[in-house]
Amino acid sequence: MAQTTKPKTDLRDESRQFALLVNSVTDYALYMLDPTGLIQTWNPGGQRIKGYVAADVVGTSFSRFYLPEEAEAGMPERNLRTAATEGRYVAEGWRLRQDGTRFRASVVIDPIWEDGELVGFAKITRDITERFEAQEQLLQAQRDLLQAQKMEAIGKFTLGLAHDFNNLLTIVANCLDLISLKVKDGGVAKLIDTAQRAAERGALLTRQLLTFGKGQALVPEPVDLAAIMAECEALLRRSAGDAIALTVEVSRSLPTLSLDKAQLEAAVLNLVCNSRDAMPKGGTIFITASARRTKDPSVADAVEKPYVCLSVQDNGHGIEMEHQGRVFEPFFTTKPIGRGSGLGLSQVFGFTAQSGGFTELQSELGKGTRVNVCFPVPEY
Numbered sequence: 001m002a003q004t005t006k007p008k009t010d011l012r013d014e015s016r017q018f019a020l021l022v023n024s025v026t027d028y029a030l031y032m033l034d035p036t037g038l039i040q041t042w043n044p045g046g047q048r049i050k051g052y053v054a055a056d057v058v059g060t061s062f063s064r065f066y067l068p069e070e071a072e073a074g075m076p077e078r079n080l081r082t083a084a085t086e087g088r089y090v091a092e093g094w095r096l097r098q099d100g101t102r103f104r105a106s107v108v109i110d111p112i113w114e115d116g117e118l119v120g121f122a123k124i125t126r127d128i129t130e131r132f133e134a135q136e137q138l139l140q141a142q143r144d145l146l147q148a149q150k151m152e153a154i155g156k157f158t159l160g161l162a163h164d165f166n167n168l169l170t171i172v173a174n175c176l177d178l179i180s181l182k183v184k185d186g187g188v189a190k191l192i193d194t195a196q197r198a199a200e201r202g203a204l205l206t207r208q209l210l211t212f213g214k215g216q217a218l219v220p221e222p223v224d225l226a227a228i229m230a231e232c233e234a235l236l237r238r239s240a241g242d243a244i245a246l247t248v249e250v251s252r253s254l255p256t257l258s259l260d261k262a263q264l265e266a267a268v269l270n271l272v273c274n275s276r277d278a279m280p281k282g283g284t285i286f287i288t289a290s291a292r293r294t295k296d297p298s299v300a301d302a303v304e305k306p307y308v309c310l311s312v313q314d315n316g317h318g319i320e321m322e323h324q325g326r327v328f329e330p331f332f333t334t335k336p337i338g339r340g341s342g343l344g345l346s347q348v349f350g351f352t353a354q355s356g357g358f359t360e361l362q363s364e365l366g367k368g369t370r371v372n373v374c375f376p377v378p379e380y
């Protein structure tokens with residue numbers, strides 16, 4: 001008599017098929033919840049993504065995977081309600097692994113109905129951290145590039161304007177000088193003097209605008225950052241005032257840079273003054289420097305090069321998110337009239353860019369601000 005041997009894996013049994021399918025999936029956490037959110041089943045995908053084995057989680061609430069603040073705010077229950085009332089819950093969010101680390105999750109929750117009664121939920125979670133981070137990096141690179149293009153456009157406009165004004169002001173100043181030689185009358189001489197001072201102020205302003213537009217005549221010389229900082233530390237401390245503790249920690253072993261010393265000192269002073277203004281009740285300013293290999297974020301196809309970055313960090317009021325993209329623009333200021341012209345960071349930006357480097361800004365409201373100015377290490 002012919003004997004039929006039962007295949008080792010009986011794929012005709014539906015529930016067995018289902019169990020095999022779920023247990024073969026390792027890229028997705030596939031599990032079931034009861035109507036209150038208690039975990040009923042677990043699969044290898046769940047273990048791979050979240051780190052737990054079935055014995056750790058079955059019978060416990062799925063809210064353990066949520067960030068504590070979101071779980072406390074009732075998000076897990078809300079999501080189940082959405083799935084039940086709208087037929088499905090689909091979202092992206094941060095979830096926790098067993099070891100406490102976060103991962104970016106793509107989540108789907110489907111309600112399971114039997115004879116019109118809600119008997120539980122099917123939950124599918126995918127770890128999309130890598131894709132999310134790649135997207136974020138791409139977005140950041142696009143934002144950096146857009147910002148760089150905007151600054152380039154404002155820079156060109158400013159440079160053209162500043163050149164024209166500079167030429168006009170030179171003529172005005174020269175004419176006033178000649179007139180002043182001829183006019184000795186007290187009243188008229190006074191008027192000429194006032195006009196001369198206004199022309200000088202105008203010339204200073206156009207010089208600052210030229211710096212922003214990368215049109216300043218720089219005089220680079222070999223610069224030892226530690227030595228320069230030691231030289232101007234006293235001036236910086238005086239500018240910061242008594243209520244602020246200023247620390248300078250710049251290593252003597254950093255590579256020599258090639259920079260315009262006067263502009264560098266002006267840039268550091270501008271940064272320290274900004275930090276001081278952000279801490280009217282006192283605080284700390286920390287000036288450090290470090291060498292690092294990095295790319296210029298404002299250049300689309302930049303290659304990694306050695307840079308030295310000088311960093312001025314404070315614990316002041318910080319900069320609002322919507323202002324962060326604008327603070328380097330000329331005339332952007334949040335200070336009252338007469339307190340700030342909005343040209344400090346423009347000088348920092350223009351000088352750094354014209355020296356072949358770039359600036360970085362990190363700021364958080366209520367916590368403080370850090371500005372890095374990064375200069376390329378010259379290749380000899």
Ligand SMILES: Nc1ncnc2c1ncn2[C@@H]1O[C@H](COP(=O)(O)OP(=O)(O)OP(=O)(O)O)[C@@H](O)[C@H]1O
Nearest residue numbers: 274275278318327333334340341342343344345369
């Ligand atoms: N360290 C900082 N903390 C908080 N806000 C800052 C800081 N640095 C700059 N800002 C913000 O950026 C704006 C622009 O700074 P910037 O130095 O260009 O101009 P300003 O300080 O307003 O005027 P100026 O430097 O010409 O006297 C400031 O008005 C301020 O709102």
Ligand SMILES: [Mg+2]
Nearest residue numbers: 270274344345
């Ligand atoms: Mg300033």
